[in-house]
Amino acid sequence: MDIPVFILAGLLVHCVFLVSIFDIYFSSPLVHGMTPQQTSLPPPAKRLVLFVADGLRADSLYELDSNGTARAPYLRVLENNGSWGISHTRVPTESRPGHVALIAGFYEDVSAVAKGWKENPVEFDSVFNESKYTWSWGSPDILPMFAKGATGDHVYTFCYAAESEDFGAEDAAKLDMWVFDHVKSFFNSSRNNQTLFSALNEEKVVLFLHLLGIDTNGHAHRPNSREYQENIKQVDEGVKEIASLIDNFYGNDGKTAFILTSDHGMTDWGSHGAGHPSETLTPLIVWGAGVNYPQKVTTQFFEDNFLKEWKLENLKRLDVNQADIAPLMASLIGVPFPLNSVGTLPLEYLNTSALFKAESMFTNAVQILEQFKVKMMSVKTIMLLEYFVCLQVSLCKTLINLALEGLSYYHTYDRLFLGLSIAVSFVGWTTYVILVIIKAHTNLTKTVPTNKKKSTVLFYGFASAGMIITFFLLIQTCPWTYYIYCLLPVPVWYAVVKEIPVIQDLATNVLSLHIGQSAGFLLVCILGIEILVFSFFYRSALTVGLLVFAGWPVITQLWIQAKVLYSLIWTLLCVLLAIFPLMPVVGREPNIPLVIAAGLLTILISFFSLASLCKSENKYRDNEDLKIFSVALSTYVVGSTHNSLKIKQGLPVMNQIISWMTLVFSPALLLLSPTFLFERLFSILLSLMSTYLLLSTGYEALFPLALFGLMFVWINMEQEALQHYGLSLKPKVTLAVFNFTCTMDITQFRQLHLDDVRRSFFFVSFGWLYVMSFSCFSSFDPASVYCFLTVFSPFMMGGLLLLKVAIPFVLVSCAFEAVQVTTQLSSKSLFLIVLVISDIMALHFFFLVKDYGSWLDIGTSISHYVLVMSLTIFMMVMNGLAQLLTTRRLGLPRRNKHHSM
Known part of the structure; x- marks a missing residue:
């Protein structure tokens, strides 16, 4: 097969492989065409007020302060006037899926991966859509998605500017104060607006207050901070004022139901997304029309053992699943249950007649059965209709469970x-x-x-x-x-x-070869790939792999032929890098002194290296001084920025300008250096390190230095390995004077040797070492991009974090380019070996893709598959980039390539 045809066929096949998981695993479970189900009996409430304190943990609200007083005194009193409990959120514990579960009654739609988890790609029904009118106040990231899918013009949103969501702001509680102030102004203005006043006095009205301040303060300052806890007190006071305002507005008619809850919690280190109890246990307090009073109990048992700590062991705790809140809201104000809701109505929260409870439960069962029937008919065109008669609540619950199982079965039918x-x-x-x-x-x-x-x-x-x-x-x-x-x-x-x-x-x-040697080598390759796959789930496997790498010169007796110093440095650097996968990723606090130390260490190494590398080329020395200055400036900006944010003065404008200029001009700066092997590689390190430092928050800043040292030794060791396996080069390569701009006659390329598989495996392992050691899909820490921006911008922040991951891969790619050209290997042959390794890994991850669980589970399974599947295209890009970074020099006339070794 011709090379262009082969490359095109390979790209097409891998595109199919890549896209296939989105049809197989990530199609939307939502169905349409159901008949709305509604209880015919009059509801207990005419209106509902929903407070969602974004990012509020259950223990942060319910626990007492160190002096024994309630952190939220008003809400604490409501526990004696309404019903309370824990809302168990389902992962991913993020704002969008959490609000969808609360208001629409269904959990994460995995097809949202196609929208970057930003919004649900399939239209869905919600309590807001079924209401007569809904007014909502809060974040522009949450409110519009419920208005977007609503039919007609009855869901109104009032959002503050996206720029207000600033992690570097002095206090994010202002976001909640904005909501409370605008709700007060709204009701005051309605007295002079007859149309609005009439609409507010209709039945089936919903008022939604989205309070983002607690979540933002938790990200910026952590949940145990004074800012987070003070924000809870401010929300408590705001809820009290709004509840009083609404009761007075309606003349205390007793027809208003109130619900306070949260979309998700937050870990002690200020992240959410996974399934830790601090993220999945959120408060639920319900009071007002149609709501049960708390039941006094003598004993009650929950596995979390929080009741005694919260001093609430004598008030019955009513736990629900997060999706159960949607049918509860629908039942309270008498609107149809959201069509895609999978929640079960929590009857213990209702203070209504037994008939109303039974009718509501029956409606709940029929609503879920409707989904099952539509899903079933989408797969089977003809079926025997079954009629279910539900006379008791327990039978309705059984029917719900069966219908949910049927939904899952037909959704995964193909x-x-x-x-x-x-x-x-x-x-x-x-x-x-x-x-x-x-x-x-x-x-x-x-x-x-x-x-x-x-x-x-x-x-x-x-x-x-x-x-x-x-x-x-x-x-x-x-x-x-x-x-x-x-x-x-x-x-x-x-x-x-x-x-x-x-x-x-x-x-x-x-059969004529050394079977034992070949079989042993094949076994080692398979074992290496399995360890690499295993390391995607257990980072400690990387440590084991690096320790094996450390023994490579000894195991193969290469140290006898190679310089003992190189073998010793190789072993020491492998052991040093083996420490990084054992360091914490999630939950670590920023350690800016370590970042500053990494910058100073880079500068120190630069001065020592320049003394030996730059003896005669003054121009080169001047260029390198400029790169060293850039590293020093980046080191200063990191320390200055985080100190400014610590004292709540925000991101300095000058620091932000310097950071963006460094990001833009550093890659071009490295092209000013000569193209001799070691000079150019060292220049690449300095140029990329200045940007990498700006994106670092702790010990990971030291990683590129250790990695570069290992790559330097690797290039030298591969020359000794060639002689060890009896592979002589013609002409012989001298690394000290090797120039990247030299080209090689195709006739000088040698055939593949078994040891070349090891070279490709080294490249794959070193390339993904940073990704698997430091990348975490369960939490988002905005501190990494604070030198560039503090206002929440998911795509911009995500792009910067991807750049941070790519920088170590660029270092490895440039080193592999050096190994490739100095060992006289065809780039196509090595590319095919890497392709085989990536495809074997990808087949593992294809069967491990998940469409359920947290973003840690779903996102990790997708990213593992996509990362490995993208390796082919990514390798081509990295190969081209490595050739550009190693062979091009700005300001020099283009010359004919020659062999100078």
Whole structure:
């Protein structure tokens, strides 16, 4: 197969592999076309007021201060006048899915991955949509998504500017004060607006107050901070004022129901997203019309043992699942249950007649049954209708559980055969690439003439199989994407089967080789890949792998031939890097002195290195002085910025300008240095380090220095490894004077050796070392980008964090480029080996993709698969970038390449 055709085919196949998980695992479970279900009996309340204190932990609200007084005295009193408990949130514990669960009654729609988790891509019903009118105040990130999906013009939103969500602000409680002040102004203005006044006096009215201050203060200052706890007191006072205002406005008619809860909690270190109890246990206090008074109890047991600590052991605690709050709100004001709700009405919160409870529970059951029927009919066109008669509440609950199981069954109906199709394609493609490597880049096979008759029979055989598969898909009226996934194995395995003569020839030649040595090497490769996969879940596996790497010179006896100093430094640096995966990722506090120490250490190393590298080129020395100054400036900006934020003076404008200028101009600065191997690599380190320091908050700032040292030794060790395995180079490479701008005649490329698999594996391992050691998908720490911005901007912040991850990979790619050109290897051969390694890893992660659980679970499973699947394209980009960074020099005339070693 021609190289351009092969590359195009490879890209297309991997694009199909990549996209397939979104059809197989991440289609939306939401269905449409259900009939709204509503209780016919009159509801106990005419209106509902929903307070959502974003990021409020249950223990932070319920616990007493150190002096034994309530942190939220008004809400504490309400526990004696209403019902209280814990709302158990389901991961991912994030604002958007939390509010959707509260107001629409269903949990995270995993198809939102296509929208970057920013919004739900499928329209959905909510309590707000079913209401007569809804007015809401708060964040522009939350409110619009409920107005967007509402039918008609009855859901009104009042949002503050997005720039107000500033993590570097003096106190984020102003966000909550904005909401309270605007609600007060709203009711005051309604007295002079007859249209608004009439609308407010309608039935089925909802008032929603989204309070983001606690969450923002928690991110910026941590939940145990004075700012977070003071914000709770301010919210408590604000809720008291709003409740009093509303009661007075309606003449204390006793027809208002109030609910206070939270979308998620927060860890002690100011993050959320995963399933820690501090994130999943949120408060729920309900009072007003139709709500039960608290029940006095003598004993009650909960596994968390919080009751005694909160001094609430004598008031019955009523726990619910977060999605249960939506049917509770719908029942209180008598609106239809949200069509996609999977919540179960918590009857113990209701103070109504037994008939109303039974009717409401029956409505709840029918509403969920409607979803089951629509989902079932979307898969099966004909079915035997079943009629369920629910006379008791317990039977309704049983029906709900069965319907939910049915929803899950029909939602995953096609997953098995689609997954098998992709898995078969994976195995076939990997097999084909291995055959290409063996056929084109080794001496293990010889050219076999093509048998045209057998080729024709083979072609028609696979074509017939493709037609049969197409026929079965056609009669089932499957989506067009199913044709791609199910037909992909046909051409892939056709390409493999065509190479049967090569396989036979290979089997014959392998028998003449050292079977034990080859089998042992294969076993080591498989074990290495498994350890690499395992390290994606348990970072300590990286430590084990690096310790094995540390023993490489000893295990292979390479240290005898190589310089003892290189072998010793290799071992020490591997052991040093093995420490990083053992360091904490989630929950660590920023340690700016370590970042400053890393910057000073970089400057110190630079001065010592320049003394030996720059003996004659004064221009080069001047350029390097400029890079050293950039590192020093970045070190100062990091310390200055975080000190300014600590004393609540915000991000200094000059620091922000310097940070962005460093980000823009540092990559161009490195192109001013000579293209000699070690000079250029050191220049790349200095230029990228200035940007990396600005994105660091702790010990990770030391990582690139240790990694670069290891890469420096790796390049030298590979030269000794060539001689160790008897692979002589013509002409011989001298690293001290090697110039990246030198090119090599294609005839000088050597054939692959088993040891080249190790080189590719080293590259993959070192490349992903930073990603797997430091990246965390369960929490977002904005402190990493404080030198650039403090106003919440998820895409900008995410882009900066991705840049931080990419910088160590660039260092490794440039070192691998040096290894590749100095060992006279074809870039195509190494690319194919990396492709095989990535595909074997990707097949693991394909079966580990999850569509349930936290963002830590869902996001990690997606990112693992996407990262490994993207390795092919990413490697091509990194290879091109490494060639650019190592061979180009600004201000120099373009010259013809020559070999100077």
